[in-house]
Amino acid sequence: xxxxxxxxxxxxxxxxxxxxxxxxxxxxxxxxxxxxxxxxxxxxxxxxxxxxxxxxxxxxxxxxxxxxxxxxxxxxxxxxxxxxxxxxxxxxxxxxxxxxxxxxxxxxxxxxxxxxxxxxxxxxxxxxxxxxxxxxxxxxxxxxxxxxxxxxxxxxxxxxxxxxxxxxxxxxxxxxxxxxxxxxxxxxxxxxxxxxxxxxxxxxxxxxxxxxxxxxxxxxxxxxxxxxxxxxxxxxxxxxxxxxxxxxxxxxxxxxxxxxxxxxxxxxxxxxxxxxxxxxxxxxxxxxxxxxxxxxxxxxxxxxxxxxxxxxxxxxx
Numbered sequence: 415x416x417x418x419x420x421x422x423x424x425x426x427x428x429x430x431x432x433x434x435x436x437x438x439x440x441x442x443x444x445x446x447x448x449x450x451x452x453x454x455x456x457x458x459x460x461x462x463x464x465x466x467x468x469x470x471x472x473x474x475x476x477x478x479x480x481x482x483x484x485x486x487x488x489x490x491x492x493x494x495x496x497x498x499x500x501x502x503x504x505x506x507x508x509x510x511x512x513x514x515x516x517x518x519x520x521x522x523x524x525x526x527x528x529x530x531x532x533x534x535x536x537x538x539x540x541x542x543x544x545x546x547x548x549x550x551x552x553x554x555x556x557x558x559x560x561x562x563x564x565x566x567x568x569x570x571x572x573x574x575x576x577x578x579x580x581x582x583x584x585x586x587x588x589x590x591x592x593x594x595x596x597x598x599x600x601x602x603x604x605x606x607x608x609x610x611x612x613x614x615x616x617x618x619x620x621x622x623x624x625x626x627x628x629x630x631x632x633x634x635x636x637x638x639x640x641x642x643x644x645x646x647x648x649x650x651x652x653x654x655x656x657x658x659x660x661x662x663x664x665x666x667x668x669x670x671x672x673x674x675x676x677x678x679x680x681x682x683x684x685x686x687x688x689x690x691x692x693x694x695x696x697x698x699x700x701x702x703x704x705x706x707x708x709x710x711x712x713x714x715x716x717x718x719x720x721x722x723x724x725x726x727x728x729x730x731x
Contacts, residue, residue, distance in 0.1 A: 564662070
């Protein structure tokens with residue numbers, strides 16, 4: 415199918431922003447929609463399947479409407495990843511009170527995820543890397559702290575090695591586990607700022623600790639996040655979930671395609687998904703490659719591995 419469209423009124427600056435440096439935006443649209451795009455000034459021609467050509471032309475039209483300013487490669491990718499338009503001023507997606515004023519859901523599944531976190535005491539976010547599971551959960555925690563909906567934020571991860579050995583790392587226990595918690599620190603620094611994070615630690619409004627440190631505690635009036643939950647055992651997952659106290663909210667995130675547990679050890683995340691899927695008050699959000707908001711190649715890498723990797727022995731649960 416071949417579609418033709420002439421953008422009116424002609425505007426060279428808008429066309430430059432639409433096409434991107436060296437027509438890079440057009441090439442990205444071609445790859446995403448499996449089409450071929452050619453143009454002569456403001457006249458565009460799109461060749462491909464009916465669905466692909468129609469989608470490509472829709473994206474081109476949406477880009478032209480916002481092309482009064484530069485269009486980033488990230489914003490283009492988000493438009494291509496979403497089945498709905500992602501206009502920054504009128505998309506109606508949830509927004510959070512953090513240091514980043516532009517933070518909001520970028521895909522339909524992210525919107526569902528934020529709604530689930532808002533409406534449930536325990537929420538699971540399961541899916542591949544780059545889908546915003548952890549980042550959005552931390553953003554919700556920061557938002558809840560800013561609104562005084564909780565008194566503190568508790569972030570935790572299991573200290574499981576991905577092929578390395580913890581004992582070979584230098585330093586004491588805190589220094590050994592610190593690299594495992596670094597992604598959580600990075601999200602906090604971006605969402606709160608370094609100084610505010612340090613002050614939150616000082617007044618005990620913020621805590622980051624390995625999962626093993628959670629045993630025996632009761633977490634009241636806290637926003638608790640368990641990250642990398644695919645590397646918990648069923649016993650650890652049960653222990654964590656039973657730490658939740660009054661006025662608390664918990665978010666559990668993980669990627670079932672990246673389980674680093676010893677062979678033969680069942681993942682606590684897979685176990686929880688099977689056991690708790692019908693428990694009232696608990697929500698599950700499943701992400702896929704279309705929700706990836708990193709470099710466009712990440713989504714294609716996820717799809718390629720999914721197509722060639724045998725199912726995990728526990729994944730049938």
